[in-house]
Amino acid sequence: xxxxxxxxxxxxxxxxxxxxTLLAEFLRNNLHLTGTHIxxxxxxxxxxxxxxxxxxxxxxxxxxxxxxxxxxxxxxGMANDDGSLGxxxxxxxxxxxxxxxxxxxxxxxxxxxxxxxxxxxxxxxIRSHLDGNICRCTGYHNIVKSIxxxxxxxx
Amino acid sequence: MYDFEFKKPGSIKAAxxxxxxxxxxxxxxxxxxxxxxxxxxxxxxxLVSLAGIAKMQGVNVANGVMTIGGATTHADVAANAQxxxxxxxxxxxxGDPAVRNRGTIGGSLANNDPSADYPAAALALNATIVTxxxxxxxxxxxxxxxxxxxxxxxxxxxVRFPLPKAANYQKFLQPASRFALTGVFxxxxxxxxxxxxxxxxxxxxxRWTEAESALNDTxxxxxxxxxxxxxxxxxxxLHGTAAYRANLxxxxxxxxxxxx
Numbered sequence: 001x002x003x004x005x006x007x008x009x010x011x012x013x014x015x016x017x018x019x020x021t022l023l024a025e026f027l028r029n030n031l032h033l034t035g036t037h038i039x040x041x042x043x044x045x046x047x048x049x050x051x052x053x054x055x056x057x058x059x060x061x062x063x064x065x066x067x068x069x070x071x072x073x074x075x076x077g078m079a080n081d082d083g084s085l086g087x088x089x090x091x092x093x094x095x096x097x098x099x100x101x102x103x104x105x106x107x108x109x110x111x112x113x114x115x116x117x118x119x120x121x122x123x124x125x126i127r128s129h130l131d132g133n134i135c136r137c138t139g140y141h142n143i144v145k146s147i148x149x150x151x152x153x154x155x
Numbered sequence: 156m157y158d159f160e161f162k163k164p165g166s167i168k169a170a171x172x173x174x175x176x177x178x179x180x181x182x183x184x185x186x187x188x189x190x191x192x193x194x195x196x197x198x199x200x201x202l203v204s205l206a207g208i209a210k211m212q213g214v215n216v217a218n219g220v221m222t223i224g225g226a227t228t229h230a231d232v233a234a235n236a237q238x239x240x241x242x243x244x245x246x247x248x249x250g251d252p253a254v255r256n257r258g259t260i261g262g263s264l265a266n267n268d269p270s271a272d273y274p275a276a277a278l279a280l281n282a283t284i285v286t287x288x289x290x291x292x293x294x295x296x297x298x299x300x301x302x303x304x305x306x307x308x309x310x311x312x313x314v315r316f317p318l319p320k321a322a323n324y325q326k327f328l329q330p331a332s333r334f335a336l337t338g339v340f341x342x343x344x345x346x347x348x349x350x351x352x353x354x355x356x357x358x359x360x361x362r363w364t365e366a367e368s369a370l371n372d373t374x375x376x377x378x379x380x381x382x383x384x385x386x387x388x389x390x391x392x393l394h395g396t397a398a399y400r401a402n403l404x405x406x407x408x409x410x411x412x413x414x415x
Binding site: 002019020041042049058061063068129 | 204
């Protein structure tokens with residue numbers, strides 16, 4: 001076991017991990033941040049998307065030790081300090097951007113990654129940014145609408 | 156995934172020393188290797204991450220050559236390789252945004268997946284693969300599906316691309332895997348036209364030399380009209396037959412030449 005330390009949602013954390021421990025497993029099992037979902041575990045579905053040093057990654061395809069020392073952001077950090085929904089989360093609720101909700105943490109983190117770089121994305125920008133995030137319920141239309149609404153609300 | 160010891164050296168020299176043991180494996184961005192290890196198709200005892208080696212990061216252009224560090228991610232190439240716009244477009248369409256933030260050019264070339272994008276770029280642009288111990292011309296680097304000239308423990312530290320007069324990459328996307336169902340990279344170089352094909356042959360990436368000769372005579376898509384590509388030895392799977400891929404080679408080459 002090796003000790004890893006990182007900042008998760010602004011808070012310094014550390015824990016003992018194996019070489020093979022994935023970042024997704026460290027977040028869920030060590031830190032009990034179970035909002036990060038493991039969907040496919042083959043790095044295709046994007047439900048496990050988090051940000052590492054400001055960039056979206058699939059946390060099932062990065063080792064916990066690769067993220068040692070990094071700044072990590074997860075879905076738990078997207079809510080406001082008072083516990084109310086953040087702007088992107090609220091837009092997903094308002095525009096029915098989820099049905100079963102399993103993919104939603106990854107969708108919200110992908111949306112946050114896009115909106116951090118592009119405050120006025122086109123529909124094509126949004127859809128191409130979601131290339132690696134799979135939703136089996138919504139058909140994506142309301143997810144795109146939610147992200148467009150979040151972009152307007154943030155600008 | 157079987158357990159292993161994780162190491163993250165800060166220098167090329169230290170990484171090479173750690174990779175001397177036979178059951179050690181270099182780790183680029185892990186976007187292929189980690190899923191492969193989960194399937195237990197690979198089970199190294201030691202995994203040596205190359206992400207902490209500052210010298211292997213970044214894109215630089217000098218004296219007509221673009222040098223990309225072996226550990227540079229696809230996203231960083233897409234953001235910084237403007238001197239070769241075809242490479243920006245190629246890197247910007249590998250996998251998906253999250254994969255592009257992790258996967259590296261060195262990892263892609265070392266893996267030599269028969270449907271990967273970078274091998275076509277390296278071959279068509281007449282790149283030089285720089286390792287910790289030597290320089291290898293792209294023509295001598297790729298050695299059949301998943302095979303390369305790399306020795307055990309040898310690391311791709313950089314890739315040098317001579318700037319072409321013009322270049323274009325046409326990728327026929329396999330939308331589930333996001334690899335190329337077939338892809339063709341055409342480059343007008345100082346040594347003439349070079350055409351590299353990925354995703355088609357069972358031997359992996361290759362140069363379509365007949366097309367190169369025709370284009371050197373007449374640098375227009377119409378020069379390819381009389382050429383045909385044999386389906387013999389082409390990949391055949393549920394996404395496309397050998398004949399379909401052979402046809403795509405011709406179609407995509409014409410599109411790339413037209414877009415030059």
